[in-house]
Amino acid sequence: MTSGEPAGPEHRVSEGHAALAYDRIRQAVVEGAYGPGDRLVEQRISEEFSLSRTPVREALRRLESEGLVVFRRNRGAAVRSMSAEDVRDLYELRARLESYAAELASVRGSIGSCDTMDEAAEQFERQVDRSDDVGIARDDRVRALSDTNNRFHQTIVAAAGHERLTQMLAGAVDVPLVFRALRGFERSELQRSAEFHRMTAHAIRRGEGTRAGRLMSEHILLGRDRLMEDLDQNDGAGRERE
């Protein structure tokens, strides 16, 4: 191992340095610490994390395969920037994939996964109800909401029991955008999302795959519509070069 971890065996590297770099870069991109178009220079990142370039490079290529960053030959990685059309397309793709996942979960899901799903839906609802609390910083509330939302969706995807689909959804759910969308939601919109979560979960539990799929699709497309308004207002064209 390198120097730099003086004492403390609690610094687990159990998943390897590449996975660690992946997690941290991903989080930075998701939360917007690196904005669209920003270059991700291997040397700088590796110094930032006290690693060599090798695992950083590996992490970047993995993020590329998930669509979060783009590579250009001899120019390295940069955070992907998307036009409004790209966002629209991506959300429709996601809607179809998660709709499929919901259908499968209706057929294959276990009781346990249904319980987890319900639990996440209820927690989401509680967090929405408490969304007026001034005790917590807005960003922290959004982050908690985002985590719970992800947990709900991921539970369904896992219940579908389709490895390839799971892998693809990791690349189709543009987490930076979901984060941003949740941030811009009004309370009533959050409540509507919670409603869709409940309805979808209910359909899945009853094994009504087609309805579950349609609800999920509609849920995601509603989110898309709201996000598109946001993008139109704030970014104008939403196009960033380089």
Add this chain to the structure above:
Amino acid sequence: MTSGEPAGPEHRVSEGHAALAYDRIRQAVVEGAYGPGDRLVEQRISEEFSLSRTPVREALRRLESEGLVVFRRNRGAAVRSMSAEDVRDLYELRARLESYAAELASVRGSIGSCDTMDEAAEQFERQVDRSDDVGIARDDRVRALSDTNNRFHQTIVAAAGHERLTQMLAGAVDVPLVFRALRGFERSELQRSAEFHRMTAHAIRRGEGTRAGRLMSEHILLGRDRLMEDLDQNDGAGRERE
């Protein structure tokens, strides 16, 4: 560059060693030179291609993200082996994605892409008609058929103009299986495929997205059914361990 290229500037490395390794490993996997479960040892492969391990490793991770190989921590890469259920699931996923692509192509496709599509469909048909020729080795015929088939499908995907979808289909179309499926097709089944190609192309050209999507889906699911019979007969359970 390394030694080993004494004379001749024609040895273009224009795309980089990693891309070269990617192409060659991929081809080996697709055509079955490496079978499911075979380990892909970095050292051996790099010697085989006269490269260092670095680009080979990068190529392997890329193939992993496309689902052709699997990695296990500290155990490296192996060709992915799939159960019959996995194959069934994968084909349904592909059917949905390509169905979406066909819908989009109906709306967004240019005249030029329609022409390319028709041309590929016609070539496929001609190759099917000539599939009795004894002048050509069976494997070469299948390879040509596979190439043309890929060209048809990829033209539609390209016409959809959805970058992310394109990327995903690269990982959802399990080329080894498609190759194998075509290999097992009877002449009548090939003719039916050609028929579906024509019908789908027609629907796309007329802008009837829903029909195009359904035809594409049915086309792919028919291929799946045929392949599943094959797998059931030849592999028994189709499960291979380590």
Add this chain to the structure above:
DNA sequence: CGAGCCAGTTTTGCATACAATCTCCTCCCG
């Protein structure tokens, strides 16, 4: 005779070194 364990080998995962390419800035010439 079988289970467990220890050493040797293989292979991965990470670090580092080096060469090729790109970028950008300067400087010279028209």
Add this chain to the structure above:
DNA sequence: CGGGAGGAGATTGTATGCAAAACTGGCTCG
């Protein structure tokens, strides 16, 4: 004063070295 050649610095792409982890085989001990 503008534009292009060229060189310095920055950054990627590839090669290689090394330590840790996993597999293999044989040995001991029950």
